[in-house]
Amino acid sequence: MLEGNNLECVRGDRRLFRDINFSLEAGGLMQVQGPNGSGKTSLLRMLCGLATPAHGEIRWNGVEIRALGGDYYAAMTYLGHLGGVKDDLTAIENLRISSALGGVEIDEHKAHDALQHMGLGGRELLPAKVLSQGQRRRVTLARLLVCGTVLWILDEPLTALDTTAVKLMQGLMEQHLEHGGMIVMTTHQEIEITAVATQRLQLA
Numbered sequence: 001m002l003e004g005n006n007l008e009c010v011r012g013d014r015r016l017f018r019d020i021n022f023s024l025e026a027g028g029l030m031q032v033q034g035p036n037g038s039g040k041t042s043l044l045r046m047l048c049g050l051a052t053p054a055h056g057e058i059r060w061n062g063v064e065i066r067a068l069g070g071d072y073y074a075a076m077t078y079l080g081h082l083g084g085v086k087d088d089l090t091a092i093e094n095l096r097i098s099s100a101l102g103g104v105e106i107d108e109h110k111a112h113d114a115l116q117h118m119g120l121g122g123r124e125l126l127p128a129k130v131l132s133q134g135q136r137r138r139v140t141l142a143r144l145l146v147c148g149t150v151l152w153i154l155d156e157p158l159t160a161l162d163t164t165a166v167k168l169m170q171g172l173m174e175q176h177l178e179h180g181g182m183i184v185m186t187t188h189q190e191i192e193i194t195a196v197a198t199q200r201l202q203l204a
């Protein structure tokens, strides 16, 4: 279970939010919503330990995430809105390296299969710089097929995706939730995801 207790975020001289509370259980989806600049990315960065709350705490299965360290990272995958795809590496290399950095080593065959599943068949060996924005996003999202983590934290995962890829992601996320996974995500796009428990966290 992921819990946020009385979370507060201060950026520069601005308080973006305070008193944010939630708990997310197996099979649960939390959609973080709010206008540009309301603090959605800041909240997600807190939830994956990249930023520290000005106040409050984040717990994973009852333990503060900073105390858990590597055990938390083994359970969680964070995909930031920039994607982190490296221009000079091929799609396969990008996927294998980002997976390894996330603690999961995959061979070329597995990377190939995941990229093919994401509709990138025939593009796997091209340097990422020649891929379209939507194709680059698909390379980033292919991580979800190989990571094996229970908690996905996704910042604007649907940006630049066409309708086919949005449907693919919808299916992938629903399958993850059906199997007891958890997802925290932001999106400015409309998407209906079936989950046993969906909650919306609105930032002002």
Ligand SMILES: Nc1ncnc2c1ncn2[C@@H]1O[C@H](COP(=O)(O)OP(=O)(O)OP(=O)(O)O)[C@@H](O)[C@H]1O
Binding pocket: 011, 012, 016, 034, 035, 036, 037, 038, 039, 040, 041, 042, 043
């Ligand atoms: N390191 C920082 N120092 C000062 N201000 C920051 C810093 N990082 C973010 N901010 C500010 O915090 C606010 C919230 O940023 P954040 O990226 O969390 O918003 P968001 O809700 O994700 O926005 P968007 O919908 O545009 O992605 C913005 O005004 C941003 O400029």
